[in-house]
Amino acid sequence: MSSFSSFEYRDSQLFVESVPLAEIAAKFGTPCYVYSSAAIRTTYQIFDHAFGQRDHLICYAVKANSNLAILNLLARLGSGFDIVSGGELQRVLKAGGDPQKTVFSGVGKTPEEIRAALAANILCFNVESEMELMVLNEIAGQMGKIAPVSLRVNPDVDANTHPYISTGMKENKFGIPAAEAGRIYSLAHQLPHIQVSGLDCHIGSQLTEIAPFIEAADKMLDLLARLQTMGVTIKHLDLGGGLGIRYDRESPPSIEAYIKALCTIAENHPQQLLIEPGRSMVGNAGLLLTRVHYLKHTSHRNFAIVDAAMNDMLRPALYQAYHSILPVTKRTGETKTYQIVGPVCETGDFLGHDRNLALTKNDLLAVMSAGAYGMSMSSNYNTRPRAAEVMVDGSTVHLIRARETVEDLYALEKLPI
Ligand SMILES: Cc1ncc(COP(=O)(O)O)c(C=O)c1O
Ligand SMILES: N[C@@H](CCCC[NH3+])C(=O)O
Numbered sequence: 565m566s567s568f569s570s571f572e573y574r575d576s577q578l579f580v581e582s583v584p585l586a587e588i589a590a591k592f593g594t595p596c597y598v599y600s601s602a603a604i605r606t607t608y609q610i611f612d613h614a615f616g617q618r619d620h621l622i623c624y625a626v627k628a629n630s631n632l633a634i635l636n637l638l639a640r641l642g643s644g645f646d647i648v649s650g651g652e653l654q655r656v657l658k659a660g661g662d663p664q665k666t667v668f669s670g671v672g673k674t675p676e677e678i679r680a681a682l683a684a685n686i687l688c689f690n691v692e693s694e695m696e697l698m699v700l701n702e703i704a705g706q707m708g709k710i711a712p713v714s715l716r717v718n719p720d721v722d723a724n725t726h727p728y729i730s731t732g733m734k735e736n737k738f739g740i741p742a743a744e745a746g747r748i749y750s751l752a753h754q755l756p757h758i759q760v761s762g763l764d765c766h767i768g769s770q771l772t773e774i775a776p777f778i779e780a781a782d783k784m785l786d787l788l789a790r791l792q793t794m795g796v797t798i799k800h801l802d803l804g805g806g807l808g809i810r811y812d813r814e815s816p817p818s819i820e821a822y823i824k825a826l827c828t829i830a831e832n833h834p835q836q837l838l839i840e841p842g843r844s845m846v847g848n849a850g851l852l853l854t855r856v857h858y859l860k861h862t863s864h865r866n867f868a869i870v871d872a873a874m875n876d877m878l879r880p881a882l883y884q885a886y887h888s889i890l891p892v893t894k895r896t897g898e899t900k901t902y903q904i905v906g907p908v909c910e911t912g913d914f915l916g917h918d919r920n921l922a923l924t925k926n927d928l929l930a931v932m933s934a935g936a937y938g939m940s941m942s943s944n945y946n947t948r949p950r951a952a953e954v955m956v957d958g959s960t961v962h963l964i965r966a967r968e969t970v971e972d973l974y975a976l977e978k979l980p981i
Pocket of ligand 2: 627729769770879936937941
């Protein structure tokens with residue numbers, strides 16, 4: 565089982581856990597992100613159990629969905645975190661996450677962010693360039709600290725995914741080329757305020773095959789062997805995130821098969837295994853609830869104009885990503901082929917093309933698989949307040965982020981007088 569679904573029809577009504585989505589729309593309005601805490605809990609446990617006796621740490625990639633309630637839920641389950649900014653660090657701390665289970669990735673860490681992470685005593689910096697290593701050493705020295713470091717190595721492996729979310733090929737900006745890793749590790753080993761602790765790679769997102777993970781892990785293990793001969797001790801091996809989910813007809817490996825493959829390849833290595841899953845932890849645990857405002861039938865096309873838009877859910881516009889769109893109440897009437905579009909003034913503002921649905925004005929729709937890179941990539945384009953977020957736990961519904969108001973949007977703006 566690659567993910568757990570808490571969204572199902574009872575008679576003709578779509579439910580999340582024990583709550584009808586129509587009830588959520590009536591109480592909190594639309595657009596609204598809806599998450600299932602059971603789905604997140606179950607998925608975390610599937611990851612955790614799949615490691616068996618193997619020493620491991622799951623560092624959830626905060627960028628996928630950084631709502632405090634989700635971070636707190638994962639922290640209570642024992643999860644660590646992968647962060648890419650000082651802002652994400654602050655969220656992890658605020659949500660009760662353990663800095664000693666937190667790794668800091670990203671090519672552009674600022675001195676302020678480095679200071680904050682050193683002050684918080686995070687587990688490890690995933691360093692992405694020689695220059696960053698030097699800056700980290702200098703700042704750690706000024707603070708009287710020793711910075712724990714993994715080098716993020718770019719293994720030059722094709723992840724076979726959308727080019728915008730492939731990160732482990734030599735032309736990508738991420739990581740240190742494998743050919744330079746040995747030299748930079750020996751430099752790190754000698755720097756007075758750096759403690760080498762791990763080895764890291766992350767080759768991309770929404771991978772639907774195991775082979776690229778194995779190819780990258782193989783390269784990491786070769787490097788690990790070389791580092792050992794150089795006298796560099798590696799305590800943990802971080803194999804990144806990237807496991808895909810099913811949006812449409814993809815058939816990604818199950819979580820169990822993926823973890824088993826990683827554990828098998830690293831079988832003879834005593835290092836702790838770290839992973840940084842984002843999408844596979846929360847993607848199928850959330851949906852975006854939206855209401856049909858207008859139906860427009862032209863001689864060319866049928867449009868369903870809904871109240872969610874590309875500012876709420878950017879993935880279709882940015883990657884031509886497919887998200888399944890389900891009616892909250894199944895209807896028996898005549899179906900038409902609809903373009904599901906939002907109110908934003910961009911032709912690229914769509915949530916789905918060519919969907920066969922029977923619709924009437926005010927119907928509710930659920931944009932599925934929206935738990936990852938949905939709310940976290942949302943914006944206020946067209947001065948649209950961001951959607952509310954709710955989390956369902958059995959029959960209880962918690963508002964975990966209130967809908968923004970327009971006043972919130974211009975609260976920091978000033979007239980030049
Ligand atoms: C360094 C790093 N780790 C982890 C992730 C999480 O990836 P995913 O959501 O595909 O599991 C990402 C995003 O691709 C990333 O850049
Ligand atoms: N934002 C992307 C994934 C990028 C992962 C970040 N490294 C998506 O929505 O699919």
